[in-house]
Amino acid sequence: MDAMSLLGQPAPDFTLPSSTGETVTLSSYRGHSHVVLVFYPLDFSPVCSMQLPEYSGRQDDFAEAGAVVLGVNRDSVYTHKAWAAEYGIEVPLLADLNLNVARQYGVAIDERGVTGRAVFLIDKAGVVRFEHVEAKTSDYTVRPEVVLAKLAEL
Template sequence: MSLVGQPAPDFTLPASTGENVTLSSYRGQQTVVLVFYPLDFSPVCSMQLPEYSGRQDDFAEAGAVILGVNRDSIHAHRAWAAEYGIEVLLLADMNLAVARQYGVAIDERGISGRAIFLVDKGGVVRYQHVEAQIGEYTVRPEAVLAKIREL
């Protein structure tokens, strides 16, 4: 299911920092990069999220914010962020409701797939990529930055 060209499904989720984050609160201000990933502390995720976090200055320069989303609790997110130096907001979608809205929930495994959604300042999905296998990580930060610059 492609959401490209459609309004991004709105949501509010608890973040690793303790506050609730609402997607629509970024509307008119920043492009949002939604990074859905399966599990904190898993090998591929522990490469992907630190890589995105390490480029957050580049994303900020491009007018974008990165939000990591998965089913782990804010407590797991905090521990993982501390251990791996992850500074982007990590959101707890513990019942996979948001992953379902975006078509990336893998209900039989209780996780979300690995996916990137680019939501422009108007709240419209401009790009999406869902990995064929959760162990794949093919869309690197540079590719997403290039897409943002095309908007």
């Protein structure tokens, strides 16, 4: 993984297919919603199966703070749909099949073919205001309340 920082920079734009059946373009939120991008390694893995349901469960709190949560990894839309159904995940899960978006954000682990675990908070102007990349994919230190606190500061 690249140790680049995007803090204070415009967030790299992307368009990806989603578990909700739509195609999601990051820049479409500009001007009206903050975006919380949650990069995670794999659907159905133990830590991810805690993390994404936790973020999904706080969706109302994020909405109240003017933000949407988007999960991103390299699994297919079909895997995302199955995982979301099994774990009750309601946030859109985006399929970054070739890790291009993960690379733009410096969180692709190419040698393993997965996305690192990271959270980026992008404000309504499209600028990265908070970023945290976990040292190991098994770490999960940035809980939803941390990001909600950051949102309250915007």
